[in-house]
Amino acid sequence: MVLIDYCNFIIDDIDSIALFDKHLGFESFACTMMAKRQDAISQHNDTKSLYYKQILNSAFGGEGQNNAKFDKISFNNARQASLKQLKLDHKSTRKITDTINNSDGEVVEEAQYMVCESPRQFKCNKPLQEAVFTLDNSKFWYLNFVNNFLYKCIDMDRVHFCNMDTDSMYLAITGSQIEGYKQGLKYVIKDQGFYDEHYKESLPCGDNCTVAEEKKLMGITTESQVENIVCLAPKCYSLYNRNEQIDDIVSLVNRMKGVSQRCWLSEGSEKKANLTANDYIKCLNSSVAISVTTNNLQMKTGVMSMISMEKSALTGFHNKMVVLSNGC
Known part of the structure; x- marks a missing residue:
């Protein structure tokens, strides 16, 4: 019904029908935790705000895993490993330590085996449908905002989609050249009447709105506004301003999924360094790959080791997206 009401879809044929009962078991939890986070933001308590944010995120992830x-x-x-190997659930066994004897030949510590079992039958008590519906529902409202708000009242010839993720979008807007870059959608509105009528459904109500209004559930708010953005791939971008007086770049936000922002330089320097906006620009304009060396702790056969691994942090290659035959 949602697709019919909002997108004018027409049903030509029905293959099957599934009925679901409305479930509000998580509504009070989500609303309560979000209200507490909003209060923490109002009090400028970043620690408590992050605490409630982590509760919401971890609860969603935990309930969505079977x-x-x-x-x-x-x-x-x-002996225990031998017994478990007789079970139908047994998958593999690996010896990780040997038997340790003292000088008299007495056993001090028995050999240890790692046994992996894969259950043939299991019962799932997690509300997986909640997580699946939340993801699907977020995609719908994301597209609903783009198609039924932006394209209807915003001059999209002056707006460019730079980067899009599950719950965020980065737009390059050609607005007023006189006013500063913190102007939002003010100068690209083509239907002011439609905008005034519907913007409160998703966007905050003006600059003086409350935190509860700005951070409302299913709402959209402006996280940051900058002069420039370089997007190499999803989850890989740099936001920066340019200081024209000294012809320098001021990095504000650098994102690179899978590589820590504070990593060891690949040249072997022992100083820690951040990826900078210049690295993103160099990768985009000159096709230069930026490599870093990351350090991880790993346990093997009872021995803790530090593993140094070189990773390609920034490249011109992107393999995280599926492109259909029609180019979409």
């Missing part, structure tokens, strides 16, 4: 079907790994001695 960990009942995950492989179960246990550490056992030889």
Whole structure:
């Protein structure tokens, strides 16, 4: 019904029908945690705000994982491992430590085996449909905002989509050349009447709105406004301003999923360094790949080791997107 009401879809044929009961079990939890986060933001308490944000995020991730079907790994001695290998659930066994004897030949520590079991049957008590629906529903309202608001009242010839993610979008706007860059959509509105009538459904109500209004559920707010953005790929972008007096770039936000922002330089320097906006620009204009070396701790056969791994932080290659035959 949503697609019919909002997108004027026409049903030509019905293959099957599924009925769902309305479930509001998480509504009070989400609203309460969000209200507490809004209060923390109003009090400028960044620690408490982050705390409630992490609760919401971890709750969604935890309830969306069907960990009942995950492989179960246990550490056992030889006798316990032998018994578990007789079960139908047994998947693999790996010896990780040898038996340790003292000078008299007595066993001090038995050999340890890592046994992996994969359950043949399991019962899922997690509300997986909640997580799936939340993701699908967010995509719908995302597209609803773009198609039924932006394209109807904004001059999209003066707006360019730079980067889009699950819950965010980055727009390059050609507005007024006189006013500064913090002008939002003010100078690209083509239907002021439609904008005034519908903007409160998604956007905050003016500059003096409350935190609750700005951070409302299913709403959209402006996170930051800058002069320039370089987007190499989804989750890989740099926001920066240019200081024309000294002809320098002021990096504001640098994002690179999978690589820590504070990493070791690939040239072997022991000083920590951040990726800068110049690195993104160099990669875009000169096709230069920026590499970094990351350090991770790993445990193997009871020994903790530090593993240094060189990663390509910024490249001109993007393989995280599926492109259909029609170019979409």
